[in-house]
Structures are given as C-alpha cells and as structure tokens.
C-alpha cells in the first residue's frame with residue numbers, strides 16, 4: 001500500500017556535542033557533566049512547538065539514564081519513542097551494535113520502542129536481522145530518495161530523504177551514509193539537518209515538491225537545533241574550528257520547523273510504516 005503523503009519529521013534526541021567524534025569515548029560521567037541538563041530542559045519547549053503534530057524521537061540510551069522522565073514525557077504527549085543508540089558513536093560493527101542494544105534493552109522494552117535510527121545514519125546490512133531479533137519494526141538508517149522503503153529480514157528500512165538528481169538507486173544496501181560517494185551518485189541529502197542548515201529555502205521547496213508528488217519526506221533535526229542550549233555554540237567552538245563542517249549543525253532551525261508544522265501533515269514513523 002502507498003501511505004497518504006505526510007512529512008516525517010524525526011528528532012535524534014542527543015546532546016549538543018554529539019556531532020563531534022571527540023566526546024565518544026570519554027567516561028559517561030564526563031558527558032553527563034557536559035550535557036549539564038541542557039537535554040532535560042530542551043524537551044518541554046520542543047514538545048510545545050510540536051503541539052498536536054506527531055513525531056518520532058530517537059533517544060540516546062545513556063541520556064534516558066540521566067533523565068528518566070524523557071521517554072515518559074514523549075510517550076504521554078502522543079509521540080513515538082524510538083532508539084538512536086545507547087552511547088552515541090560510530091556503530092557499524094554488528095557485535096558493537098548488539099552490545100549497544102542490550103545496554104538500552106530495559107527502557108526499549110518498557111516504552112515498546114520499535115524504530116531504530118543509527119548514529120550518523122550509518123549502518124550495515126547485518127544490523128537488520130539483529131533488529132528483527134530485538135523486535136524492531138523498522139529502521140531509518142540510510143539515505144535514499146523520498147518514498148523508498150525496503151524490507152530486510154522482516155524489518156522495514158525507511159531512509160532519510162535524498163533528491164536523486166541523476167537516477168533512482170537500483171537497490172538500498174547499507175551503508176548509505178552521507179559522504180562524497182552519495183553526492184557524486186547525484187543524491188542531494190535534503191533530509192539531513194546539516195543540509196537544512198546550509199540550504200533552508202531550497203530544502204523547503206524540495207519537501208513541498210516531493211509532498212505534492214505523493215511522497216512522504218523523512219527529515220531529522222536535533223534538540224540543540226530547535227532549543228539553543230545555554231553556553232552554546234561557544235562551548236562547541238573548538239570542535240567547529242577543527243571541523244568547519246560542524247557549523248551547520250549549530251544554526252537554530254526552530255523557525256524552519258514551525259513553518260513545516262504549519263504547512264504539512266505529519267505522523268510518527270511507526271504509523272507510516274504500519275500503512276506500508
């Protein structure tokens with residue numbers, strides 16, 4: 001079945017330092033201290049912006065440990081609670097993915113999280129049978145043209161949206177992450193908040209076009225792009241100077257989000273997948 005078109009806005013709920021790889025292997029208590037409750041305080045304003053529009057939040061497990069009320073509030077507001085990772089880092093080794101899943105198993109079960117979004121939208125084919133074993137219904141861990149969806153090992157892959165400028169990819173084999181190869185193949189990854197940061201108006205137009213064509217674009221934003229944390233982005237300056245490509249992640253995109261919510265119907269990813 002082709003689901004009715006809608007905009008699938010998703011939130012990868014992670015701390016402000018997550019775009020930089022410099023924090024991945026710090027002791028967990030150091031990341032907790034660096035987060036300094038910013039992720040706790042961002043949730044209410046973000047839920048306020050969404051109002052009655054439904055979305056999916058992919059949570060970082062260690063953060064659920066820091067602020068156990070997060071999944072509860074998201075669930076009670078009628079949104080979907082999904083799983084991003086337990087500790088935010090590159091996860092493309094199946095053994096590491098399983099360890100990561102097990103570390104968050106308790107809250108995944110409690111909130112019946114059945115959607116997975118790999119960190120950096122970067123996963124491997126072996127992840128799908130593993131997700132099936134852990135009762136996941138779908139993953140959104142590749143980049144591919146809006147409207148594409150494939151089933152692997154009984155798990156749907158509903159990719160983050162790209163606009164194919166040359167040709168539609170013949171098959172979706174992980175990894176399909178954002179890199180020069182993807183862009184060189186002619187795909188414009190407009191579903192990424194990085195792209196939104198650089199080409200806000202263009203992304204809006206593409207969303208409009210794909211929606212009118214009956215497709216359901218998948219885009220992601222981060223909490224720190226909607227509700228600017230205290231001391232940010234000054235505390236991220238060193239990372240940005242070393243990696244200027246991090247800049248677009250620090251732009252506030254709350255007005256962009258409000259525009260989208262005003263003009264497009266939305267649903268959770270899970271409701272969309274159930275219509276596939």
Ligand SMILES: [Zn+2]
Pocket residue numbers: 012014018084088118119120
């Ligand atoms: Zn992430």
